[in-house]
Amino acid sequence: QVQLVESGGGLVQAGGSLRLSCAASGISFKVNAMGWYRQAPGKQRELVATIISGVSTNYADSVKGRFTISRDNANNTVWLQMNSLKPEDTAVYYCRVVVVLRDYWGQGTQVTVSS
Numbered sequence: 001q002v003q004l005v006e007s008g009g010g011l012v013q014a015g016g017s018l019r020l021s022c023a024a025s026g027i028s029f030k031v032n033a034m035g036w037y038r039q040a041p042g043k044q045r046e047l048v049a050t051i052i053s054g055v056s057t058n059y060a061d062s063v064k065g066r067f068t069i070s071r072d073n074a075n076n077t078v079w080l081q082m083n084s085l086k087p088e089d090t091a092v093y094y095c096r097v098v099v100v101l102r103d104y105w106g107q108g109t110q111v112t113v114s115s
Helices: none
Strands: 003-007 010-013 018-025 031-039 046-052 056-059 067-072 077-082 091-099 102-105 109-114
Touching (some): 018 109, 031 067, 031 077
Antiparallel strands (some): 003 018, 018 077, 031 046, 067 077
8 A cells, every 4th residue: 555654844934944755655666756746725736846766856936946855766755855935835735656657645744934
């Protein structure tokens, strides 16, 4: 059974940092990509950052230069280092794992940035 366990969310003041982690287990297929998405209240879920095969990365314009995604291929773990956080970064952050023919999502972790 596939499990994605996320951690690292919380409450932080603007300008602060948080580090999210997501550990995926029970996956039988090769993981093609891992990523982070977020959903703020009343808004659609949006891409934050993705990493493909542990090398190629992609970021939303709103987080470029502030967030860094990294991955441990051997253990199917992905991290999101978030620096210089802003109140508009407040959202539930979801981990996503993409394998052949399907994807898996974590349960989400709340990130709240106070002004």
